[in-house]
Amino acid sequence: MNRPAALTPSLTRLEVQSLATIETLELELGGGLSVFTGETGAGKSIIVDALGLLLGERAKPDLIRRGAEQLLVTGFWDGEDGEAISSRRVSRQGRSVARLNGEVVAVRELSGWAAERLTIHWQHSAVTLLSHAAQRRLLDLRSVAAAEAYSAAYAAWQAAANRLERLRTGERERARLLDLLEYQVDEIRAVAPQLGEEEPLTAQLSRLTHQEAIAGAAAGTLDLLADGEVSAEGLMQAAIKTLAAGARHDQASEDLLGELRTALDGVAALIPELRDIAEASAPDPEEVARIEERLAALSRLKAKYGPELSDVLAFGDAAEGELNELKQDQADAGDLEDEVERRFAAVQQAGQALDQAREAAAGPLTESLLAVIRQLGMPHARMEFALTPLPQPAASGLSDVTLLFSANPGENMGPLAEVASGGELSRVMLAISTVVGAETPVVIFDEVDAGIGGTAAVAVAEQLAQLGRERQVMVVTHLAQIAARADHHYRVEKEVIDGRTVSRVRRLDQTEREAELARMLGGQTSGAALDHARELLAGGAVTAASGRRRSARSRQG
Template sequence: MLIELSVRDLGVIADLQLVIGPGMTVLTGETGAGKTLVVDAIELLVGGRADPVLVRPGADEARVDGRFVVPEPADGSADEDGGPRPGDEIVLSRVVPRSGRSRAYVDGRPATVAELARWGRRLVDLHGQHAHQSLLGAAVQRATLDRFGGVDLGPLHAARARVAELDAALAALGGDERARARETDLHRFQVEELDAAAITGPDEDDELAAEEDVLADAVAHREAGAAAVEALTGDGGAGDPLGVAVAALADRSPYRELEQRLRAVVAEVTDVAAEVRGVAEAIDPDPDRLAQIRERRQLLRDLRRKYGETLEDVIAYHREAAERLAELESHDARAAELDAERRTALAELAAVEAEVGTLRRTAAPDLARAIEERLADLEMARARVVVAVGDDDPGDDVELRLAANPGSDPQALAKVASGGELARAMLAIRLVLTSGPPTLVFDEVDAGIGGEAAVAVGRALADLAPGHQVLVVTHLPQVAACADHQVSVAKREVDGTTVSEARLLTSDERVLELSRMLSGNTGSEAAREHAAELLASAERSRR
């Protein structure tokens, strides 16, 4: 709902602050006073075209701000971008400079006009000679028919989602036969190469490096071992002086502990010599084995260059490539399975689409008759409405058409020439559906009517007020009398410049304004009595 509207330097409006309540509010005033500029201001807030000609003479730019209460989304969803939630307040702003591009803001944050329009579709519907009219959209007209006919689209959405899911699964298998064949050949070559390599584990290269180090210098290793054994156990080696030392200290009590330590050293030297001899004798110079190790290590290096930084990465790639190869080789079987599921899903979708199409075609003439009945109350008794539904199931091509006069062919609502006729058609549709954005704005809805028809239009607009905030620009006292609130828009001259002002009227001021609308002046006693009677009659009809 629109709570507050601020307009500055727009047309003849210098500075307007308007607090708007719930229910039905009418804007009245002399022709040219600026009533329609208020509608233009709201249209700018919801993404309408910004024309620099609207900027008030002498001003650099026009600015419009609107404070709204965010409604529940029509589809029950919620915004996921952290923005305002249902029940929160949101401020939409639009700045129109005399030259350059217009600027848009949401809660003071720069925004695109498209973002304003997105909020506009949720907040406001303008009916009259304005581009922003949600009921002119094909999707909204289709939803209108579905809502009227109680068409459940859940099964249709589920059936379409299932077909889309199967299409995605088939696409993931690889729909291009040549590309699939190339990928299969590549993975088969890679898997065979890695199978043949038979990597024993992530540490295989480290183990081979150690063995290569031994074999690469085998003779020198053996000679070093023999020299060490000779130095430890040969004549004149380390063992002889150690034995002499042990014998010298034997059975001498002061050296008993040191003797034991020397004997341990002799035993350790003997053990080390034996181990060195064993290692040296085990080293077998084997040029063939050395060549094999070097060839194997080169292979492992080549595999790491192609498949991963480490052997662990290569092993992981081997596993993934084998799994993908299995998928590709089983493609035909899986594709046949998915094709069968898709055929079943398409058959189910066709059945659901046929059912939805039947429901839409059945509901279409009923909706047309309901709208025609409402139009009859709005001085369009001879209007003809057609709700056209496409021949192809599920009948997604829905179009509301109107023939305002006998003998004319029904045309799409967007092509209806008369703004008043279009506005009344929109009003009739709203009366049938009683849904839509929380704020409905009607401009020129009373064009070309009067008398009882004007009273009917006023009452029809008032019927919308319990479920919507209704703003109406009108010249007719019969319509104005049906409102809960009345705003007078008047222009006056300030320092040689014409400016418009708007203010909410009291009950007594409403009588004077209605008398002016009835007789052209506020001094007529008869006009004031008639105005009071109109207000009283409207009040009685609301009870």
């Protein structure tokens, strides 16, 4: 059976070295929906652990394969700007080195970069969904204008309130700060330092303070070159005269004679300059004192505001800006309290509008999510977004947002973070990814099918396949219903080589895939199990083709 081509992958290749039971892995990845299956204990989640390291997850030295000193995970990404490469190396000493396109970066930078491209939903913890901020963002995605208006009003109120609070500090403290800033600004202004002036001043001072030694050296040099009874100039003239007698008969001697004359001209050119230095008048004591005083003033500024003149200038600019702001605050004090009150009223108004927009978005979003969640093996699930007023306005609004949930009949709804099991949480994440849309081009689900089977498994498979038509989706699964819907099927295998356990990952061809599905269905590869596997694959192909046609019609519409 041939499947239509899947989406172009965003993560095209994954290389892993010395991670747990993996010795070396070079895995080519495809677009659409990919599944990873294998026997219990084969290490299917190692792939998720490797990608987690690229996402900035904590690197534990015990992840390093026994006998190796370090592990390395490298991801090759395809994007609008061409291929990008991210990697994470972890040593047994706990040192972690992250790279982006070959350049060393902080792990935090790697994490931020990868978070724009990759989302992982672990079976044991969907941390992002458990936070109030993430739950609030689900509603704000459908209340963008109101959320942006509130953020602007809140920022303006906080800026005015901070200025007012600063004015309300003690008069003595404000006066002390004004005096200090004025003194610092005046001190720097009085010297008026200039970038780059120290080096030429230091050189000039050195020349003036050593004028006698400089003149003596020049006079001694003159004596050797020209003024002495035996001088270089006289010797060179005699040498030229002697060589000239033979130069008329020999070209080589003629050439050397020319070079001697050139050298004599050079010596002659030096003599007037040396004489000027040797006969220079004594330095002006006032000039020396002026330079010394200037350098001392610059040194005092550097000692207080440095260590470099550039730091002094930067400090002066900052102090002057703060001084002007304090003076402006004093001038504006009469109007500032009224401005804060106006800004606060604007925050209240924008916050109430945001609450109304969130409440309006909550109903339809909850209905859409529940429609999916109930298909995913939780037919009695209930859900709602609760808005709880905060004691004072916050950057996020006037109210906190909590996602309440119950999976079973007869149970009260509670915060999702407290009442949902790992499997339930994973399926809620799947519903959100399907309804709201995954925020990254690559989405990973680890054991999203925990605790489900039958029709619920088929529904989960359909949701994953639907998401795979828009994103690159990877799933670690034990359900044949999900594996049958994949565009790419990988098997994780564990074997013992030379007394060491080694995990391998390989992509299955059609025959191998049928055998793997048969094993997943009943633990055997009998004729009946293989027939059932082929039926699942055939049904998955038909459903996938129908889904692609629906997606195409939706995009055209």
